[in-house]
Amino acid sequence: MTDAANTSVLIVGAGGAGLSLSLLLEQHGVSSILVERRVDVSWLPRARNLNFRTLEVFRGLGLEKEVLAAGTHVSRTVRKDSLAASGHQDFPSIEDILRVTDHPEALSPEPMFWYCPQSVTEPLLGAAARERGCDIRYGLELVSFTQDSAGVTATVSDRATGAQTVLRADYLVAADGAHSHVREQLGVPVAGKGVLEEHYIFVYFRAPWADVVRGYESDAVLIDRPGVRGFFLITDPDRGMFLIQQDFEQEYTPEHCRELILDGIGVPDLPVEVVEIAHWRPAQQVAERFRVGRVFLAGDAAHTMPPKLGMGVNTAIAGVHNLAWKLAAVLHKQAGDALLDTYEVERHPIAALISRQSLVGPAATLITGGEDDALLPAEERVSMFSLIIGNRYRSRAVLSEPPAHPAPDGVELLNGPEDLTGVPGTRIPHGGLARNGESISPLDLFDGQFVLLTGPEGAPWTNAAPEAAAATGVRVAAYRLGPDADLRDPDGKWWAATGLPADGVLLARPDGIVAWRTDALPADPTSVLTATLTAILARDS
Numbered sequence: 001m002t003d004a005a006n007t008s009v010l011i012v013g014a015g016g017a018g019l020s021l022s023l024l025l026e027q028h029g030v031s032s033i034l035v036e037r038r039v040d041v042s043w044l045p046r047a048r049n050l051n052f053r054t055l056e057v058f059r060g061l062g063l064e065k066e067v068l069a070a071g072t073h074v075s076r077t078v079r080k081d082s083l084a085a086s087g088h089q090d091f092p093s094i095e096d097i098l099r100v101t102d103h104p105e106a107l108s109p110e111p112m113f114w115y116c117p118q119s120v121t122e123p124l125l126g127a128a129a130r131e132r133g134c135d136i137r138y139g140l141e142l143v144s145f146t147q148d149s150a151g152v153t154a155t156v157s158d159r160a161t162g163a164q165t166v167l168r169a170d171y172l173v174a175a176d177g178a179h180s181h182v183r184e185q186l187g188v189p190v191a192g193k194g195v196l197e198e199h200y201i202f203v204y205f206r207a208p209w210a211d212v213v214r215g216y217e218s219d220a221v222l223i224d225r226p227g228v229r230g231f232f233l234i235t236d237p238d239r240g241m242f243l244i245q246q247d248f249e250q251e252y253t254p255e256h257c258r259e260l261i262l263d264g265i266g267v268p269d270l271p272v273e274v275v276e277i278a279h280w281r282p283a284q285q286v287a288e289r290f291r292v293g294r295v296f297l298a299g300d301a302a303h304t305m306p307p308k309l310g311m312g313v314n315t316a317i318a319g320v321h322n323l324a325w326k327l328a329a330v331l332h333k334q335a336g337d338a339l340l341d342t343y344e345v346e347r348h349p350i351a352a353l354i355s356r357q358s359l360v361g362p363a364a365t366l367i368t369g370g371e372d373d374a375l376l377p378a379e380e381r382v383s384m385f386s387l388i389i390g391n392r393y394r395s396r397a398v399l400s401e402p403p404a405h406p407a408p409d410g411v412e413l414l415n416g417p418e419d420l421t422g423v424p425g426t427r428i429p430h431g432g433l434a435r436n437g438e439s440i441s442p443l444d445l446f447d448g449q450f451v452l453l454t455g456p457e458g459a460p461w462t463n464a465a466p467e468a469a470a471a472t473g474v475r476v477a478a479y480r481l482g483p484d485a486d487l488r489d490p491d492g493k494w495w496a497a498t499g500l501p502a503d504g505v506l507l508a509r510p511d512g513i514v515a516w517r518t519d520a521l522p523a524d525p526t527s528v529l530t531a532t533l534t535a536i537l538a539r540d541s
């Protein structure tokens with residue numbers, strides 16, 4: 001056994017959560033080591049659609065253009081007799097089924113949904129992370145760990161050689177998926193419906209099917225005729241996945257699966273190689289705790305959900321976006337330990353809500369032919385807007401308390417995009433600002449720092465920001481909006497929508513969540529701002 005260098009954060013698992021966290025920590029200047037037991041990036045096309053909030057996170061990482069270029073906004077769901085058959089029947093598009101708003105351009109600079117399957121996203125994130133110097137180690141499995149008051153000691157095993165290495169880190173983030181061993185080892189119980197009474201077979205296969213899927217390259221194609229019923233998920237020209245609802249009378253041998261696939265493709269002599277047959281049942285479960293001492297649960301390890309609303313990886317990335325800046329602030333000694341508690345306080349309620357809401361959804365309707373109303377009664381369902389962005393954090397990292405609208409699961413929900421007005425606990429509103437003659441979104445002002453925005457008469461606030469930042473050690477980018485200011489609000493609408501006066505101010509955290517606002521200009525803005533940052537950062541904890 002060898003001892004390796006220390007790191008600040010040990011990340012376990014290179015799925016969407018782990019890879020995104022690695023990139024986010026790098027942006028915050030935090031060292032990390034990511035260990036992944038697979039020998040290489042996964043090509044399995046599981047999550048297909050990224051939502052706009054995930055794209056906003058990638059935008060903040062400077063990766064949005066690459067992700068958009070690697071995917072497409074057109075991912076149709078169609079029905080055909082076989083892939084080779086001519087013509088198809090269209091199902092409503094994902095944008096229509098999961099409609100977030102009638103005015104997407106007012107909500108986000110990003111498209112509401114973008115088709116970019118996990119088999120494309122993960123290699124892209126992995127390559128970007130490596131390019132930026134992130135330490136990502138495939139073929140290494142976390143075997144065990146212990147924690148003490150100063151850090152975490154982990155033993156990882158090289159899957160090829162069996163050689164074991166001890167790693168020491170300040171914190172461990174378990175992004176090790178739905179069957180998280182870290183969660184098990186911590187003894188954290190899970191709550192929820194558990195594994196559902198739904199049985200599917202995933203058949204992963206290789207086949208030179210480019211000609212036959214031409215025109216459907218990013219689509220989900222339902223083959224539905226006597227003898228064969230299932231979805232082809234098309235992502236690559238030489239491999240794919242066939243998703244079947246399990247028939248208990250049937251044994252799913254490789255030969256039978258190959259026959260089904262050939263039948264579904266409709267080209268009898270196509271060389272199809274079945275790579276893997278996985279029996280799969282969706283699960284809905286949420287860990288009761290997301291933090292135990294120096295160990296955090298993230299992504300599916302913290303919250304598993306059926307893929308019926310396509311929220312799994314999106315929720316995973318939203319979670320690590322919430323966690324990354326907090327870890328960085330504590331590791332850089334800008335924040336107190338209690339800031340780290342707010343990860344669970346903020347993310348647990350919304351993740352639990354999303355997980356439960358994912359019990360029903362359009363993906364299930366198509367394959368099973370109907371939704372199970374008993375899983376989630378219609379009157380308890382909330383909108384995609386609420387799940388993705390229309391909800392409000394309450395924690396000690398969010399100050400001031402105007403009321404919001406409670407939901408059954410205890411999450412405060414907003415009615416619609418018009419409620420995103422810079423209320424503390426919500427994502428800063430998008431809108432058309434201008435800097436140096438170029439149009440930008442307020443979301444573009446973030447690159448790992450706090451952002452202070454004030455109205456045309458708020459110069460005392462922008463003057464106060466450098467001193468308050470120096471006193472607390474964090475970076476604060478301060479902007480005054482006005483005709484003669486660096487940041488212009490061309491028609492004055494953005495600031496007006498916040499409802500703040502010309503000398504009011506709002507302060508957003510590095511994750512774009514508004515942490516505080518006031519409409520009163522105090523005699524000493526520097527000390528008010530310093531005290532505010534001190535409170536948000538839990539520096540007194």
Ligand SMILES: Cc1cc2nc3c(=O)[nH]c(=O)nc-3n(C[C@H](O)[C@H](O)[C@H](O)COP(=O)(O)OP(=O)(O)OC[C@H]3O[C@@H](n4cnc5c(N)ncnc54)[C@H](O)[C@@H]3O)c2cc1C
Pocket residue numbers: 012013014015016017018035036037038042045046047048049050118140141142143175176177178181298299300301307309310311312313314315316
């Ligand atoms: C059919 C299907 C369709 C889906 N569609 C969507 C969708 O459209 N949109 C969406 O948002 N979500 C979707 N999901 C869900 C999505 O795939 C998951 O939510 C997402 O992959 C979770 O990411 P993660 O990083 O938390 O975990 P994972 O992607 O599961 O990654 C965990 C990683 O940890 C590694 N690991 C585990 N244990 C160890 C260990 N001890 N040491 C080292 N490494 C370890 C694993 O090898 C794995 O690579 C779908 C899922 C399925 C099955």
